[in-house]
Amino acid sequence: DAKTTQPNSMxxxxxxxxxxxxxxxxxxxxxxxxxxxxxxxxxxEYVIHGLTSNVNNRMASLAIAEDxxxxxxxxxxxxxxxxxxxxxxxxxxxxxxxxxxxFGKGTLLTVNP
Amino acid sequence: GAVVSQHPSRVICKSGTSVKIECRSLDFQATTMxxxxxxxxQSLMLMATSNEGSKATYxxxxxxxxxxxxxxxxxxxxxxxxxxxxxxSSFYICSAPEGLSNQPQHFGDGTRLSxx
Numbered sequence: 001d002a003k004t005t006q007p008n009s010m011x012x013x014x015x016x017x018x019x020x021x022x023x024x025x026x027x028x029x030x031x032x033x034x035x036x037x038x039x040x041x042x043x044x045e046y047v048i049h050g051l052t053s054n055v056n057n058r059m060a061s062l063a064i065a066e067d068x069x070x071x072x073x074x075x076x077x078x079x080x081x082x083x084x085x086x087x088x089x090x091x092x093x094x095x096x097x098x099x100x101x102x103f104g105k106g107t108l109l110t111v112n113p
Numbered sequence: 114g115a116v117v118s119q120h121p122s123r124v125i126c127k128s129g130t131s132v133k134i135e136c137r138s139l140d141f142q143a144t145t146m147x148x149x150x151x152x153x154x155q156s157l158m159l160m161a162t163s164n165e166g167s168k169a170t171y172x173x174x175x176x177x178x179x180x181x182x183x184x185x186x187x188x189x190x191x192x193x194x195x196x197x198x199x200x201x202s203s204f205y206i207c208s209a210p211e212g213l214s215n216q217p218q219h220f221g222d223g224t225r226l227s228x229x
Contacts, residue, residue: 034217036218036220041204042223043222044220045220046219099210100147100159
């Protein structure tokens with residue numbers, strides 16, 4: 001799977017929006033952009049995914065650059081419960097039954113009260 | 114929504130003990146499940162892919178005789194850490210995909226294994 005680059009850490013204040021960037025300059029046309037997050041001492045949790053168009057769900061929004069070489073996960077109003085490590089992962093849809101995800105280091109998001 | 118249940122959540126045992134961890138998909142069938150290991154302050158590392166009705170596929174460097182995987186049904190995969198030693202202490206996490214490869218994976222809450 002193509003590689004992604006994320007900042008090691010980011011900090012936000014409660015109730016404010018958070019924009020988490022991800023660079024994926026070697027993305028291929030069949031790569032979906034997935035975001036997961038991991039709260040302390042828990043397994044990862046799916047957040048959102050997309051291919052080309054921006055996506056919204058109850059948890060977050062995903063903004064994908066026109067050239068698809070970068071994307072941004074947007075938390076509209078950060079809460080203390082959003083403090084976690086956020087992983088941006090590319091997943092080739094041609095993978096078939098082999099759905100494995102390759103986790104990088106992710107971004108540690110700290111939310112200040 | 115789809116849920117993956119992992120049990121036990123925590124195990125503390127003596128060196129030399131074998132430990133079995135269960136991973137169940139509660140409301141969907143999973144022909145494939147994945148087992149990850151995570152050391153403190155590190156990211157998840159894939160250990161193996163569990164395939165229902167066939168042998169597991171192990172990542173490079175993972176000893177298949179040490180980490181036994183059984184996927185006997187469409188909703189259950191087990192990981193057995195055989196003759197565990199302190200260096201096997203880690204956070205073990207399973208996951209299962211729901212449907213096609215562009216759909217989310219669902220993760221268990223992990224098993225904290227501590228070998229004394």
